[in-house]
Amino acid sequence: MILAIETSCDDTCAAVVGHDAVVRSSVRSSQDALHATFGGVVPEVASRRHLELAVPVVERALDDAGVALAQIDRVAVTQGPGLIGALLVGVATAKAIAVARQLPLVPVDHLYGHVAALRLAPLRLPAPFACLLVSGGHSLLIDVERYDRLSVLGGTLDDAAGEAFDKGARLLGLPFPGGPQLESLGEGGDPRRFPFPEVLRDRPLELSFSGVKTSLLYRIRDLGDAAEDARADLAASFQAAVVSQLASRARALLAETGRDVLAVVGGVAANGRLREQLGAVCAASGARLALLPASLCVDNAAMIAAAALDREGVTGRELAELDAFARSPLSAR
Amino acid sequence: MLAFDTATSLVSCCLWRDGDVLAERRSAEPRAAQRVLALVEELLAESGVRRDEIDTVGVGTGPGSFTGLRIGIATARGLALGLGVPLGGTGTLDALLAGCAGATAVIDARRGEVFVAGPGREPGVITPAGLAAVLRPGEVLVGDGAVRHREAFAGASIAPDLSPLHAPSAAAIAERAGQLQPVDAVYLRRPDAEPVA
Ligand SMILES: [Zn+2]
Numbered sequence: 001m002i003l004a005i006e007t008s009c010d011d012t013c014a015a016v017v018g019h020d021a022v023v024r025s026s027v028r029s030s031q032d033a034l035h036a037t038f039g040g041v042v043p044e045v046a047s048r049r050h051l052e053l054a055v056p057v058v059e060r061a062l063d064d065a066g067v068a069l070a071q072i073d074r075v076a077v078t079q080g081p082g083l084i085g086a087l088l089v090g091v092a093t094a095k096a097i098a099v100a101r102q103l104p105l106v107p108v109d110h111l112y113g114h115v116a117a118l119r120l121a122p123l124r125l126p127a128p129f130a131c132l133l134v135s136g137g138h139s140l141l142i143d144v145e146r147y148d149r150l151s152v153l154g155g156t157l158d159d160a161a162g163e164a165f166d167k168g169a170r171l172l173g174l175p176f177p178g179g180p181q182l183e184s185l186g187e188g189g190d191p192r193r194f195p196f197p198e199v200l201r202d203r204p205l206e207l208s209f210s211g212v213k214t215s216l217l218y219r220i221r222d223l224g225d226a227a228e229d230a231r232a233d234l235a236a237s238f239q240a241a242v243v244s245q246l247a248s249r250a251r252a253l254l255a256e257t258g259r260d261v262l263a264v265v266g267g268v269a270a271n272g273r274l275r276e277q278l279g280a281v282c283a284a285s286g287a288r289l290a291l292l293p294a295s296l297c298v299d300n301a302a303m304i305a306a307a308a309l310d311r312e313g314v315t316g317r318e319l320a321e322l323d324a325f326a327r328s329p330l331s332a333r
Numbered sequence: 334m335l336a337f338d339t340a341t342s343l344v345s346c347c348l349w350r351d352g353d354v355l356a357e358r359r360s361a362e363p364r365a366a367q368r369v370l371a372l373v374e375e376l377l378a379e380s381g382v383r384r385d386e387i388d389t390v391g392v393g394t395g396p397g398s399f400t401g402l403r404i405g406i407a408t409a410r411g412l413a414l415g416l417g418v419p420l421g422g423t424g425t426l427d428a429l430l431a432g433c434a435g436a437t438a439v440i441d442a443r444r445g446e447v448f449v450a451g452p453g454r455e456p457g458v459i460t461p462a463g464l465a466a467v468l469r470p471g472e473v474l475v476g477d478g479a480v481r482h483r484e485a486f487a488g489a490s491i492a493p494d495l496s497p498l499h500a501p502s503a504a505a506i507a508e509r510a511g512q513l514q515p516v517d518a519v520y521l522r523r524p525d526a527e528p529v530a
Contacts, residue, residue: 042524042525044525045524047399047400047403048403048518048520048524051403051406051407051518054407054410054411055410055411055414059414069414069415069417084400085400088367088400088403088407089403089404089407090407092367092403092404092407092408092411093407093408093410093411094411095370095408095411096370096407096408096409096410096412096415097411097412097414098415099370099373099374099384099412099415100384100411100412100414100415100416101415102384316374317371317374319370320368320370320371320374321367321368321370321371322367323364323367
């Protein structure tokens, strides 16, 4: 049984996953309410919170799984990328548990973790496939040849997709984190009322959201007092612009890789409009769309355990000296 | 008992039994806090103590570097959970003072400030110049803040940079760990963030 810890951003997560890829428990203690009072994630506030929550969340994960620490035979932890102070809390906790129990520790790249969530039961998606990783911190177009061999074929030039949603939501006066609220605000709105300019037409594997965000700002300014009544239409139109950009990149990714499965992971993968649009892209490309429940799309520790499934991990001196990293070799392009 | 402090740039760590230090390590290397478990492994190997013989974990609770402090407490809590033993905390300023009777503890607080405590001085944050202005002649200063701002404290007595006096005493933390004082991080400074209206 694998015990995994994930503290790369603002959620303190722990999970227990069997070697059969079945999730026995997955606990996620969200700090959203805390960070809402600051209008965004404050790294020092997040790190302090992780320290208070790390061990209780681990105990809860063991409890939920009905598993004793003595039954754990491997520990996994997010080593990076993310907020370094936040990562270090999870890494120190995981190292100490591994040293105390004399278990191997598997350091996991958070981005590999998001993709590895697709290995978990009941989906157990076999590689190869094409994958869109869209979250508050990342927007990557990935060719997954094997779960331990990812090639990044494209990414964002500025904001991540989730970040774009959060910033758009803030412009519309929605509280942090705005992505899901923007989606519900736009539900009754007309997504065609405010067309947004298409971006990077000649670079089909690159993403950019700063232009869309600026357009939204100007729309709101131009509307003046009328913006208040147009909020639902603005939200729907803005969301449509972000989603259609992601859908066109997904189409290009399928064409580029020739894969017949498109998977989508990361917090933004929970967005209903995106799922719909990607379904249409797959239907047109003759590919299958692989989706996960929202609980495995957002940051969670079960995905970190999944990335540790067939890895032995480090022991001894290497374990005792393991450090976190802020930037992933995968996203450094 | 196993005890350590990683809140300052001088990390200290010891194995302690009934008033005796069985083995001790200090490190002033960069990223010493991240490597504290390597020191623990060395202590176990050197002393021949088995990890299941550790019956209490003691840890310095700060103030100091926010990151170092958190690594120490997270490590201590993880060890206590993994070993199934209790945990006791001691303030890092107290652990420094315990190592040098009558001295004033000065810990680097970054951003041009130090954390300070000692006889007649309540724990607080102050600039080195502010502290220098109120020092008694010949006052003994210990801690990584005293070392880093040595030139600001011209009238004080400060041991050489690598003196063990500048490291929080792991033995003092071990000695108090049995009292199981709560392990609450002492930051002595709020995060740089303003709540939005
Ligand atoms: Zn993530």
